[in-house]
Amino acid sequence: MMRIVLAFWLAVVGFGPLSVMTAAPAHAVLPDEILDDPALEERARDLSRGLRCMVCRNESIDESNAELARDMRILVRERLVAGDSDQEVVEFIVDRYGEYALLKPTTGGANWLLWAAGPIMMLLALGVGISYLRTRQAATETGAGQLSEEEKAKLSKILED
Amino acid sequence: MIVELGHFALILAFLVACLQAVVPLIGAHKRWPGWMAMAEPAANAQFMLTAFSFGALTYAFVTSDFSVALVVQNSHSLKPMIYKISGVWGNHEGSMLLWVLILTLFGAMAAWFGGNLPPTLKARVLAVQSSVAVAFFAFIIFTSNPFLRMAVPPFDGQDLNPLLQDPGLAFHPPFLYLGYVGLSLAFSFAVAALIEGRVDAAWGRWVRPWTLLAWVNLTVGIGLGSWWAYYELGWGGFWFWDPVENASFMPWLLAAALLHSSIVVEKRESLKSWTILLAILAFGFSLIGTFIVRSGVITSVHAFANDPERGVFILMILGFFMGGALTLFAARASSMEAKGVFSLVSRESALVMNNILLAVSCFVVFIGTIWPLVAEMLFDRKLSVGPPFFDMAFTPFMVVLGAILPIGAMMPWKRAEIGRSLRPLIPAFILALSVALLAFALQTGRSAMGPVGLFLGTWLISGSVVDIWSRTGRGAVAGRLGRLTRLPRADWGKSVAHAGLGVTMLGISGVLAWQQEDIRVVQFNEPFDVAGFTLTLTDVQRVEGPNYISTMGWVDLARGDTAITTLNPEKRFYPVAEMPTTEAAIDIGFWRDVYVVIGDPQADGGWAIRTYYKPLANWIWGGTILMALGGMLSISDRRFRVAAGATRREPTAGVPAE
Numbered sequence: 001m002m003r004i005v006l007a008f009w010l011a012v013v014g015f016g017p018l019s020v021m022t023a024a025p026a027h028a029v030l031p032d033e034i035l036d037d038p039a040l041e042e043r044a045r046d047l048s049r050g051l052r053c054m055v056c057r058n059e060s061i062d063e064s065n066a067e068l069a070r071d072m073r074i075l076v077r078e079r080l081v082a083g084d085s086d087q088e089v090v091e092f093i094v095d096r097y098g099e100y101a102l103l104k105p106t107t108g109g110a111n112w113l114l115w116a117a118g119p120i121m122m123l124l125a126l127g128v129g130i131s132y133l134r135t136r137q138a139a140t141e142t143g144a145g146q147l148s149e150e151e152k153a154k155l156s157k158i159l160e161d
Numbered sequence: 162m163i164v165e166l167g168h169f170a171l172i173l174a175f176l177v178a179c180l181q182a183v184v185p186l187i188g189a190h191k192r193w194p195g196w197m198a199m200a201e202p203a204a205n206a207q208f209m210l211t212a213f214s215f216g217a218l219t220y221a222f223v224t225s226d227f228s229v230a231l232v233v234q235n236s237h238s239l240k241p242m243i244y245k246i247s248g249v250w251g252n253h254e255g256s257m258l259l260w261v262l263i264l265t266l267f268g269a270m271a272a273w274f275g276g277n278l279p280p281t282l283k284a285r286v287l288a289v290q291s292s293v294a295v296a297f298f299a300f301i302i303f304t305s306n307p308f309l310r311m312a313v314p315p316f317d318g319q320d321l322n323p324l325l326q327d328p329g330l331a332f333h334p335p336f337l338y339l340g341y342v343g344l345s346l347a348f349s350f351a352v353a354a355l356i357e358g359r360v361d362a363a364w365g366r367w368v369r370p371w372t373l374l375a376w377v378n379l380t381v382g383i384g385l386g387s388w389w390a391y392y393e394l395g396w397g398g399f400w401f402w403d404p405v406e407n408a409s410f411m412p413w414l415l416a417a418a419l420l421h422s423s424i425v426v427e428k429r430e431s432l433k434s435w436t437i438l439l440a441i442l443a444f445g446f447s448l449i450g451t452f453i454v455r456s457g458v459i460t461s462v463h464a465f466a467n468d469p470e471r472g473v474f475i476l477m478i479l480g481f482f483m484g485g486a487l488t489l490f491a492a493r494a495s496s497m498e499a500k501g502v503f504s505l506v507s508r509e510s511a512l513v514m515n516n517i518l519l520a521v522s523c524f525v526v527f528i529g530t531i532w533p534l535v536a537e538m539l540f541d542r543k544l545s546v547g548p549p550f551f552d553m554a555f556t557p558f559m560v561v562l563g564a565i566l567p568i569g570a571m572m573p574w575k576r577a578e579i580g581r582s583l584r585p586l587i588p589a590f591i592l593a594l595s596v597a598l599l600a601f602a603l604q605t606g607r608s609a610m611g612p613v614g615l616f617l618g619t620w621l622i623s624g625s626v627v628d629i630w631s632r633t634g635r636g637a638v639a640g641r642l643g644r645l646t647r648l649p650r651a652d653w654g655k656s657v658a659h660a661g662l663g664v665t666m667l668g669i670s671g672v673l674a675w676q677q678e679d680i681r682v683v684q685f686n687e688p689f690d691v692a693g694f695t696l697t698l699t700d701v702q703r704v705e706g707p708n709y710i711s712t713m714g715w716v717d718l719a720r721g722d723t724a725i726t727t728l729n730p731e732k733r734f735y736p737v738a739e740m741p742t743t744e745a746a747i748d749i750g751f752w753r754d755v756y757v758v759i760g761d762p763q764a765d766g767g768w769a770i771r772t773y774y775k776p777l778a779n780w781i782w783g784g785t786i787l788m789a790l791g792g793m794l795s796i797s798d799r800r801f802r803v804a805a806g807a808t809r810r811e812p813t814a815g816v817p818a819e
Binding site (some may be wrong): 003006028029033034049050052058060063088098099100101102103104105109110111115117118121122125126129130134136137139 | 250396401403404431499501502503504505509511514517520521522525529533536540541542543544545546547548550553554555558618680681682760763769770777812
C-alpha cells in the first residue's frame with residue numbers, strides 16, 4: 001500500500017516516470033495463503049504487519065502484493081506451522097534479510113536513542129516549562145505593581161532632591 | 162506564444178520579488194515612506210504576474226499543447242477536463258508553480274488586509290515574505306522550469322498517473338500547499354517582529370488569523386489525502402506514517418501549537434519568544450517537508466534521488482532561512498520580556514502544556530522520520546522505522562493531550578482553581594467513562610485501545626459542549642440558549658474544533674479496534690456472511706470508461722432478509738500508463754462502512770473478494786471537517802475583522818475592549 005501512496009507523492013513531486021513502475025493495486029494476503037488454524041493465521045497476520053517488504057518502499061508484507069512479499073508471508077506461515085514461536089520467526093527473518101526487514105526497530109545499540117528521544121524530550125520540555133511557569137508565578141507573588149531595584153533607586157534619588 | 166508569455170511573466174515576477182525583498186527593508190530601516198510604500202504594489206504585481214504564469218501553464222494543459230514537455234509527460238487528450246486541470250499540479254514543476262502562486266497570494270493578502278499594521282512592520286513583513294518568494298522563484302527558474310518546449314512534439318501525451326485521476330486527489334495538493342505556504346506568513350511576521358524588536362498583543366492578534374488559515378487548509382489537505390488512501394488503496398488504511406505523510410503532519414502539529422500560543426501572546430502578552438520560535442520552526446518544518454518530498458533522500462532505497470541538484474537547492478533555501486531566522490532569534494529574543502503574570506494553575510499553564518505536548522509529539526515524528534538516515538550515516542545500520550514505532554511512541558502524547566484538553570479549556574486566565582474548573586465537567590467525565598465501560602463490556606476482544614479511544618473521544622465532545630454552555634453564564638435555560646447564539650465566533654470555533662478532535666479520535670479507535678476483515682474465493686450466487694451482513698456476488702463484467710477498461714463486480718449487500726444495496730467494486734486498467742488501479746465499493750453508513758474489493762479471477766471460476774466491516778470509519782473525516790470548520794469560525798471572529806487592531810498604540814482605531 002505504501003508503494004502506492006509513495007507513487008502518488010512521487011508523481012506529484014516529479015518522479016512520475018519512475019513511480020509508474022512501482023504502482024499497482026495491492027491484494028496483499030491471497031485466499032490460498034490463509035492457514036486453516038485461525039489462531040495460527042492471526043499470529044501470522046500480526047507478524048507480517050511488522051515485517052517490511054524488502055523490494056517495496058515502506059510497505060509491510062501484509063499490505064504488499066509484490067511476489068517477494070508473498071514469498072515472505074508464506075515463509076512466515078511455514079515457520080509457524082513448523083512450531084516456531086513469534087520471536088523465532090522474527091529472528092529467522094532478520095537472519096535472512098537483515099534488520100532492515102523490521103518495521104518496528106529494535107532497542108539495541110544506538111536505537112535506544114530513537115526510542116528514548118520522546119520521553120527524554122518530554123522531561124526536558126516539562127522541566128523548562130515548569131521553571132518558566134514558576135518565574136511567572138513568582139512575578140505574581142512579588143506583585144506586578146512593585147518597583148524594581150533600579151526604579152527604587154531612581155525614586156529615592158528624586159525624593160532626596 | 163501564451164506559454165512563452167507565461168515563462169516571461171514568471172521571470173518578471175522573480176525580478177519584482179528581488180526588488181520587494183530589499184527596497185522596503187531599507188525603507189523601514191531609514192524611515193523613508195516612499196521606499197516602504199513600494200512593498201504594496203510590488204506584492205500585487207508579483208501575485209498577478211505569477212497568476213498569469215500559472216494561467217498560461219493551465220492553458221497549455223487544457224488545450225493539450227503537446228509541444229510543452231510537461232504537458233506531454235503528464236497529460237493525454239482523452240483525459241476528462243478536471244484531470245487535465247489537476248494535471249497542472251500533478252507533477253514536480255507545476256506543483257512548484259502552484260506553490261509560489263500561493264506564496265505570492267499570501268503576500269498580496271498581507272498587503273490587502275494589512276491596512277492597520279504599523280508601516281514599518283508591514284514593509285518588513287512584505288519584504289521577508291518576498292525573500293522567501295525569491296528563493297522559490299529561483300528554484301523554479303533554474304532547476305524546475307515548467308515551460309520547456311519539446312523539439313519534436315509527439316501526437317499525444319503519456320497521461321497522468323491514473324492514481325491521481327481521482328476527485329479526492331485533484332484538490333488534495335492545493336489545500337496542502339495553502340497550509341504549508343500559509344505558514345510562510347507567520348514566519349514573515351515573526352522575522353519582521355524580530356527585526357522590529359517588538360512583539361505585543363497586537364502582533365499576536367495579527368499573526369493568529371494567518372496561522373489559523375494555514376492550519377485549516379493543512380487540516381483539509383491532510384484529511385483529503387487520508388480519505389483518498391482509504392477508498393482508493395484497496396484495504397481501507399487511512400494513515401501510514403510514511404515520510405511524506407509525516408512531512409505534512411509535522412507542520413500541522415506545530416501550527417496547532419502556534420495558534421494556541423499566539424492566543425497567550427494576544428491576551429496575556431506572555432510566551433512571546435516561544436511563539437516567535439514556533440512560527441519560525443513551523444515554516445521550517447514546511448521546508449523540511451518540501452525537502453523530504455522532493456529530494457527523495459529519506460525514502461531513497463532505490464535510485465530515486467534522481468535529481469540531487471533540486472535537493473541541494475532546497476537544502477540551501479532551508480539552511481538560509483532557518484539559519485538566518487534562528488540567528489536573529491538568538492540575538493533578539495531576550496529583549497522580549499513577558500508582561501502577564503499568572504499562577505501555576507491557569508489557562509496560560511494549560512496552553513503551555515498543550516504546546517509542550519504538540520511540540521514534543523512533532524519531535525517524535527521528526528526523529529522517527531529521519532532515523533533511518535541517521536542510523537545509516539552515523540552507525541552504518543540499514544534499518545526501518547515503520548508504523549509500529551510511531552503508534553507506540555506518538556500515541557501516548559495524544560492520549561495525554563485528549564485527557565487534559567477539556568480541563569484546560571475550562572480554566573480561566575491568570576489564576577484558576579482545579580476544583581472549580583473540574584466541577585462542571587463531572588457529567589462529561591461520567592458520560593465518557595460509561596461509554597468506555599460499556600464498550601469494554603460488550604467487546605469480545607481483549608484490547609484496551611477501543612475503550613480508551615471511546616473515552617477520550619466522548620470526553621472531548623461532551624467537554625466541548627460543557628465549555629460552550631458554561632460561556633452563557635447563569636440564569637434560566639431559555640436566556641442561556643439565547644446567549645448561545647450571541648457568543649463570539651471564536652468561542653464557537655474553539656468548541657467545534659475541540660469536539661472535532663474528539664470525533665476523529667472516536668473514528669480512529671473504532672476502526673482500529675473493531676474492524677473485521679474477510680478474504681475468500683467467492684462463487685457466483687453463493688452468499689457469504691461478514692460481521693452480520695450477507696454478501697452475494699451476482700455478476701462480473703467488463704466495462705469501458707473514458708480512458709480506462711474496468712472489471713466491475715456486482716455484489717448484493719443485505720442484513721438478514723432486508724436488501725441494503727448493490728455494490729460495484731472495480732479493477733481498472735489504464736492502457737496509456739499501463740497501470741491498474743483498485744476502486745473499492747463502499748456502503749457508507751453513519752455507524753459503519755462496508756467495504757468490498759474485487760481481486761483476481763480464480764482457476765475454479767470464482768473471484769477473490771475482500772470484505773471489510775469498518776465501524777465509525779467516517780467519523781475520522783467528519784472530525785477533520787469539524788476541526789477545519791472550527792478554525793474557520795475562529796478566523797471569522799469579529800475582533801479579527803473589525804481591526805487586527807493595535808488597540809494599545811492607536812486607541813483611535815476604536816476597537817471594542819475584550
